[in-house]
Amino acid sequence: MSDISPALAWFKSKEWTAFEFQQATWQAYLAGKSGLLNAPTGSGKTYAIWLGCVLEALQSPKVETGLQVIWVTPLRALAKDIRNAMQLTCNEMGLNWEVGLRTGDTSTKERAAQKKQMPQALVTTPESIHVLLSQKDAAKTFKKLKTVVVDEWHELIGGKRGVQMELALAYFRHLNPKPIKTWAISATIGNLQEAAQVLLGDLYSDCAIIRANLNKKIVIESILPDDVKSLPWSGHLGTNMLPSVIPILEANNSTLLFTNVRSQTEVWYQKLMDKAPELAGLVAMHHGSLDTKVRQWVEDALHAGKLKCVVCTSSLDLGVDFRPVDMVIQVGGPKGIARFFQRAGRSGHQPGATSKIYFLPTHSLELIEAAVLKEAIANKQFESRNPLKKSIDVLVQYLVTLAVGPGFYPETTLEQIRQSHAYAKLTDQEWSWCLEFITTGGSSLSAYDEYAKVEIEPDGRYVVKSRKTAMRHRLSMGTIVSDPVIKVRYAGGKYIGTVEEYFISHLKIGDTFWFAGRNLELVRLKDMTATVRNSKKKTGPIPRWGGGKASFTSLLSDAMRQKIEDASKGVFEGPEMQKLKPLLEKHAKLSALPHTNQLLVEQIKSDEGTHIYMYPLEGKYIHDVLAALLAYRISVSQPISFSIASNDYGFEILTDLDIEIEDFLELDLFSEENLMDDIYASINNTEMAKRKFRDIAAISGLIFQGYPGKNVTNKHLQASSSMIFKVFQDYDPENLLLKQANEEVLSLQFEKSRLKSALSRINQQEIIVKKLSQPTPFCFPIMVDRLRERYTNELLSERIAKMQLEFGD
DNA sequence: GACCTGCTGCGGCGTG
Numbered sequence: 001m002s003d004i005s006p007a008l009a010w011f012k013s014k015e016w017t018a019f020e021f022q023q024a025t026w027q028a029y030l031a032g033k034s035g036l037l038n039a040p041t042g043s044g045k046t047y048a049i050w051l052g053c054v055l056e057a058l059q060s061p062k063v064e065t066g067l068q069v070i071w072v073t074p075l076r077a078l079a080k081d082i083r084n085a086m087q088l089t090c091n092e093m094g095l096n097w098e099v100g101l102r103t104g105d106t107s108t109k110e111r112a113a114q115k116k117q118m119p120q121a122l123v124t125t126p127e128s129i130h131v132l133l134s135q136k137d138a139a140k141t142f143k144k145l146k147t148v149v150v151d152e153w154h155e156l157i158g159g160k161r162g163v164q165m166e167l168a169l170a171y172f173r174h175l176n177p178k179p180i181k182t183w184a185i186s187a188t189i190g191n192l193q194e195a196a197q198v199l200l201g202d203l204y205s206d207c208a209i210i211r212a213n214l215n216k217k218i219v220i221e222s223i224l225p226d227d228v229k230s231l232p233w234s235g236h237l238g239t240n241m242l243p244s245v246i247p248i249l250e251a252n253n254s255t256l257l258f259t260n261v262r263s264q265t266e267v268w269y270q271k272l273m274d275k276a277p278e279l280a281g282l283v284a285m286h287h288g289s290l291d292t293k294v295r296q297w298v299e300d301a302l303h304a305g306k307l308k309c310v311v312c313t314s315s316l317d318l319g320v321d322f323r324p325v326d327m328v329i330q331v332g333g334p335k336g337i338a339r340f341f342q343r344a345g346r347s348g349h350q351p352g353a354t355s356k357i358y359f360l361p362t363h364s365l366e367l368i369e370a371a372v373l374k375e376a377i378a379n380k381q382f383e384s385r386n387p388l389k390k391s392i393d394v395l396v397q398y399l400v401t402l403a404v405g406p407g408f409y410p411e412t413t414l415e416q417i418r419q420s421h422a423y424a425k426l427t428d429q430e431w432s433w434c435l436e437f438i439t440t441g442g443s444s445l446s447a448y449d450e451y452a453k454v455e456i457e458p459d460g461r462y463v464v465k466s467r468k469t470a471m472r473h474r475l476s477m478g479t480i481v482s483d484p485v486i487k488v489r490y491a492g493g494k495y496i497g498t499v500e501e502y503f504i505s506h507l508k509i510g511d512t513f514w515f516a517g518r519n520l521e522l523v524r525l526k527d528m529t530a531t532v533r534n535s536k537k538k539t540g541p542i543p544r545w546g547g548g549k550a551s552f553t554s555l556l557s558d559a560m561r562q563k564i565e566d567a568s569k570g571v572f573e574g575p576e577m578q579k580l581k582p583l584l585e586k587h588a589k590l591s592a593l594p595h596t597n598q599l600l601v602e603q604i605k606s607d608e609g610t611h612i613y614m615y616p617l618e619g620k621y622i623h624d625v626l627a628a629l630l631a632y633r634i635s636v637s638q639p640i641s642f643s644i645a646s647n648d649y650g651f652e653i654l655t656d657l658d659i660e661i662e663d664f665l666e667l668d669l670f671s672e673e674n675l676m677d678d679i680y681a682s683i684n685n686t687e688m689a690k691r692k693f694r695d696i697a698a699i700s701g702l703i704f705q706g707y708p709g710k711n712v713t714n715k716h717l718q719a720s721s722s723m724i725f726k727v728f729q730d731y732d733p734e735n736l737l738l739k740q741a742n743e744e745v746l747s748l749q750f751e752k753s754r755l756k757s758a759l760s761r762i763n764q765q766e767i768i769v770k771k772l773s774q775p776t777p778f779c780f781p782i783m784v785d786r787l788r789e790r791y792t793n794e795l796l797s798e799r800i801a802k803m804q805l806e807f808g809d
Numbered sequence: 810g811a812c813c814t815g816c817t818g819c820g821g822c823g824t825g
Binding site: 074075076103104125126127128130131155156159161229232233234235236237239260261262263264267287288313314315317318332339364471472473474475476477478479480482542544545546547549550583586620707708775777780781784785 | 810811812813814815816817818819820821822823
């Protein structure tokens with residue numbers, strides 16, 4: 001046994017901000033426990049748990065070979081930093097261990113070396129673990145595994161990557177009779193206990209949940225206009241507040257300016273360069289469609305203190321873990337409390353320093369959101385991330401992975417996966433269906449050999465024998481399905497990033513557009529690649545990217561309703577609500593400020609017809625469904641067609657007929673009876689299910705997304721997945737993957753449970769109907785949103801001008 | 810008193 005005192009001395013010599021938390025962690029680790037760490041960045045959580053691993057290794061009589069510790073991170077960009085820190089501590093603490101790295105970036109040479117001899121510790125991603133599982137000697141690779149640490153577990157738990165992690169752990173736990181110590185590291189989420197339970201499984205009963213009681217002070221300040229009138233009623237960009245941002249940038253060494261969407265990042269970067277040309281070279285941009293090399297450069301430059309400001313989307317949420325900054329500005333509502341909190345924590349890393357975040361509202365109602373965020377963070381209220389259950393696509397992929405690798409016996413494998421949270425309730429029938437699916441393709445596809453991937457050996461072992469199948473499987477592993485994109489590169493070959501097919505298809509050769517902060521001219525479009533050159537022009541469109549929508553979380557919704565009720569009673573707490581007072585009072589005069597037990601309904605007639613607005617404040621997703629449901633239920637009673645628009649505050653249904661809303665309110669429009677049937681009938685469920693199915697088909701290996709660098713086109717992908725979708729619908733309606741697609745639409749897209757509780761709340765609410773002759777601050781943004789879909793920007797401003805005339809003022 | 814919307818993440822092969 002070697003002496004552990006130098007290691008402890010090394011550790012103690014550092015000036016930790018959270019020494020007690022760290023000590024509690026490594027002591028729990030040495031006591032053989034599993035657990036969950038809840039700690040903000042900068043609390044030394046990596047070292048806390050890594051010290052446990054190091055001390056344990058030092059206490060053993062000789063240096064063991066083979067893989068003992070796996071450290072999982074959701075972001076491969078972080079992996080290198082973590083590995084370096086871990087290797088360094090090994091060296092300095094006197095432990096003769098190698099810390100390895102295994103992600104998609106790892107070189108072939110390195111992989112070969114690892115295959116021969118795994119390092120004692122490996123920093124990796126969930127996907128790379130599964131790639132290792134697809135190798136013949138997987139069992140040998142993981143045989144000596146003692147510990148698995150999953151960093152940023154909150155990022156994984158709510159998605160299919162989390163399910164993959166659960167499956168990998170189930171496999172590991174089975175290999176070794178000694179329990180695998182399992183640790184989760186998580187930022188603050190509402191369901192910490194559940195998060196621990198999902199990852200730890202059976203080990204949860206004896207689990208340590210250790211929180212860094214840093215009591216980090218966070219100061220939130222809204223950037224308020226002098227006059228609320230200068231804040232638009234509608235809008236999302238916020239660039240009119242740019243003059244207030246520049247002094248903040250000047251006063252700090254490095255600032256992260258978070259925007260909600262990629263195009264907004266492009267706009268802000270451009271405007272910032274326009275307004276403050278002296279910052280050229282000191283401001284950079286970072287979002288998910290830019291070349292990773294560029295992003296890496298930005299991250300490094302930020303770290304080196306060379307940048308004054310990075311305009312970014314949440315692509316930098318995790319990536320700056322090792323690159324602390326001085327100041328954070330959030331442009332527009334972050335739509336969730338936990339996300340805002342995490343971003344705030346990026347600033348003020350020095351011991352004892354206060355984190356500060358500026359909130360920059362892009363339209364007036366966002367000031368309510370600002371007030372709510374402040375309170376929620378003070379009260380430590382955070383959203384939960386709910387683990388997925390029974391994702392059949394992920395399970396099917398995993399089974400083929402095992403069959404490509406060591407092979408598996410159904411009985412033991414079923415036992416393993418049932419020990420995971422995700423598949424604990426998997427029925428025997430579902431299990432047989434999965435086995436049938438991987439061996440024959442299932443009842444409707446059994447005529448095609450390519451879906452019969454797995455064969456059964458005489459001894460009952462399930463294996464993949466075809467090299468082609470194995471290769472294609474390895475090429476399709478993982479649960480992230482991305483849309484095919486157009487690569488943008490210079491004629492010389494330098495790669496810039498990606499835009500969407502539809503954006504570039506609207507351009508002609510010679511047209512210019514803004515991207516990556518440059519004005520580019522389209523030279524050629526071929527093979528999913530747009531070749532461009534720099535242009536001196538100053539005009540051109542900015543690409544927009546489709547992507548996930550962030551919708552108010554229910555935590556935010558509840559608090560927003562309360563704030564509006566407060567306002568109705570004349571209570572305006574805090575600078576934001578004070579600032580908003582005149583506007584809300586105006587709204588109260590024009591219409592009404594609803595209490596939490598009331599639902600406000602506004603009706604306006606214009607030359608377009610009858611507009612009806614409702615404000616459940618449930619977030620855009622729920623509003624979309626509610627609006628469709630309402631439109632459907634009304635149209636059942638008489639032939640009316642509606643157009644629908646929504647935002648996070650409420651929704652609009654518009655008909656060209658002259659109607660009165662009271663005539664319909666009697667119809668029990670919000671009844672929970674036949675709810676699901678009506679929803680199915682009202683939303684174009686199959687369209688959405690088809691889209692979900694495309695992902696499921698890719699994950700489960702039904703469609704092949706092409707060879708690396710040569711992705712198939714969107715059309716092709718869409719076509720093959722819709723074809724299979726149709727086959728299943730017609731010939732195999734009980735297909736579990738089809739069912740999963742429908743279920744995902746309901747539970748993930750529409751948040752079924754939230755929809756139900758929203759409806760039951762609405763049913764108890766008193767309905768207040770206001771008939772108005774002019775738009776209110778509540779309905780105006782929704783009105784504009786609907787128009788935007790039909791008009792170009794210029795026509796839109798004309799149209800808005802016309803609205804001013806029409807409604808008079 | 811009035812414009813610009815929609816995030817992130819991973820992994821793999823063979824050939825020239």
